[in-house]
Amino acid sequence: MVSFKTITPIDETVFLERERPTDADVEKALEIASTGYAIWRNWPLEKRIDVIRKAIAVFVGSKDNIAMEITQQMGRPIAFSGGEVAGLENRALTMLSLAPQALSPSVPSHVEGFERSIKRVPLGVVAVLAPWNYPFLTAVNAIIPALVAGNSVVLKHSDQTPLAAERFHQAFDSAGLPKGVFQFLHIDHEQVARMISDARIAYVCFTGSVVGGHAVQRALAGTFTSSGLELGGKxxxxxxxxxxxxxxxxxxxxxxxxxxxxxxxxxxxxxxxxxxxxxxxxxxxxxxxxxxxxxxxxxxxxxxxxxxxxxxxxxxxxxxxxxxxxxxxxxxxxxxxxxxxxxxxxxxxxxxxxxxxxxxxxxxxxxxxxxxxxxxxxxxxxxxxxxxxxxxxxxxxxxxxxxxxxxxxxxxxxxxxxxxxxxxxPELAWTGVKDSGRGATLSTVGFDYLTRPKSYHFRTKV
Incomplete structure (x- = not known):
């Protein structure tokens, strides 16, 4: 088996080691994600919100341990690491509170004999590629709205902060999320490129460098898969x-x-x-x-x-x-x-x-x-x-x-x-221009990128 090591910047020693999934493991994950999506998308919005809220509570309950893990993996002072857990809770709960408004149907002017509306429907399997610098705050921007909108999520986290992915999984699993709706894969860059170019991936959320953003674009070339890119700034x-x-x-x-x-x-x-x-x-x-x-x-x-x-x-x-x-x-x-x-x-x-x-x-x-x-x-x-x-x-x-x-x-x-x-x-759109990326997360606007519009045009009198 191929493995990778996370080196802590505290003393540049090996903090942990994890095995890479095989290509067969990735194939199985995508299959399960697709199956989970077919179930999850049909859950009522209120029920999805409830189970995600339970997951957030599980996550926050481990605040002290998570804070130390952040410090050990990427070096942030322990005096500040706990603030990331509090920030995740705030953002996640805010996005849950915005979901009913963001996902409610849009109804145009009345036309006699017709019922017309535009609904926001989920995309399918969303790949989230998250960085190490704020391992939870960056990932939660996409994970929570993607899930509450009815998508399934496959998370690839930085090799520097793999425990972040595992913490998310523990929380969702404890809360009773259906099998396959949230998964993580500790895959390498080449495996990521192959995974996101798979037809079962409906959208890619990437946070990282400009170089990484170009790599995502190359992997998606020849597909119609869209991506949201948050690429940093000056x-x-x-x-x-x-x-x-x-x-x-x-x-x-x-x-x-x-x-x-x-x-x-x-x-x-x-x-x-x-x-x-x-x-x-x-x-x-x-x-x-x-x-x-x-x-x-x-x-x-x-x-x-x-x-x-x-x-x-x-x-x-x-x-x-x-x-x-x-x-x-x-x-x-x-x-x-x-x-x-x-x-x-x-x-x-x-x-x-x-x-x-x-x-x-x-x-x-x-x-x-x-x-x-x-x-x-x-x-x-x-x-x-x-x-x-x-x-x-x-x-x-x-x-x-x-x-x-x-x-x-x-x-x-x-x-x-x-x-x-x-x-x-979290109530404002997080977005960039020029080499800082494209698309948006957070706010009601963030849901627009994780769903698609579907029009309903019903003649009610014949």
Whole structure:
């Protein structure tokens, strides 16, 4: 049997090992998923909601164990890992509450002698391909609405966080979900490509890199299977002249450094009006210097390792490229004993004297670092914020909501925040433009991609 190993970034030792399913196992899973779908789709919506609600309760009941598993698998400090379980509960319950509205028939104007409606019906078997950085929050965005809409789900989770898939399965199994309606497969990339190109897969939900998104598209070439792609970003923040500076600094810094910067909607570049540039830079540096980098199992750690040493080294290379081109780093890394170089432990960093010729300001960094640039006007800020091949989120920091609305209309992103950042509201659509992907999850809009419209045109008088 072929197996794979999950290496914990805490000390780069083997945390667990799992066997790969065979191609025969994948074939059986798709067969069972199709059979389960035929049963599950006919359950009343209220009954589907009830069993999923029970699964959520089972999951939340294991919060402490799940939090430690997150920490051990991908390195997030234990002080914060439990928040992911709470976040999953909130998102899942919100999507359940939105389902009756989102899935209710649309009835057009009355025509005598006819009954007409448009129903939202399930697609079939949905493949969910989930990443490691928020192993539950990213997956739940697709899993819950897919299931409640009447689809069956096959989950392929990252090899870095395989226990997340197993936890989902335990919860659904305990709640009494019919056989085959939810399954997971610890398959490799080649097996994923073959699986999603199978005619029994009706839709693919992928969260990951742009490279991964292109791989999904190649696998689906020649089929009519649709996909939703959430591919990350290079998300900017703009601090206007009238912003509450102390509030902006604290929240932007959290958006930069939380989860070691490994968030698709984390802040990676900051544009500051010249009036406040020095104060914002000093504030971000001070925040960074107050972080405690260390073993994420320690309750006092506020900045854990990145997921792999190779990921940390990629960030180091971006910083080195920027400084070789004239940028300056302002955080003294010697303050962080855990940062020994070429390890997964990477000190936080703020970089100034940047420009968009530097990869640090143009390519996804996915680490605890941000470049900061001075601007003189809204027009300059908008031009720089849009100067990116990504378009996931952008945040505006200002006391003027009308100005923010006007700026937001000009920004090429899926979400615009005012005086907050790095957050998913489950009642709003989560979507991106340009290389940040396509499609949408969450909100009532998210159900549109996991169902299809079916028209009912009945003549009632003959």
């Amino acid at each position: 998300d900017p923040a703009y601090v206007r002249e009238d912003a509450n500076i102390d509030f902006a600094i604290a929240n932007i810094a959290d958006g930069i450094f939380f989860n070691s910067g490994q968030s698709c909607c984390g802040i990676e570049r900051v544009y500051v009006h010249k009036r406040h540039y020095r104060d914002v830079v000093d504030g971000l540096v001070s925040y960074a210097e107050g972080l405690k980098l260390g073993d994420p199992r320690d309750a006092g750690t506020t900045l854990g390792p990145m997921v792999k040493s190779s990921a940390a080294n990629l960030v180091r290379s971006q910083i080195a490229q920027a400084t070789s081109a004239g940028a300056r780093t302002l955080v003294d890394t010697k303050r962080f004993e855990a940062d020994i170089g070429h390890s997964a432990y990477l000190a936080p960093q703020i970089v100034v004297d940047c420009d968009h010729s530097m990869s640090l300001m143009s390519e996804e960094t996915f680490g605890p670092v941000a470049g900061v640039m001075e601007v003189s006007s809204d027009d300059e800020a908008v031009a720089l914020m849009n100067d990116s091949r990504y378009g996931l989120t952008a945040s505006l920091w200002t006391a003027d909501s009308r100005a923010a609305d006007a700026i937001a209309d000009r920004l090429e992103t899926g979400t615009v925040f005012l005086n907050r950042c790095d957050y998913l509201d």
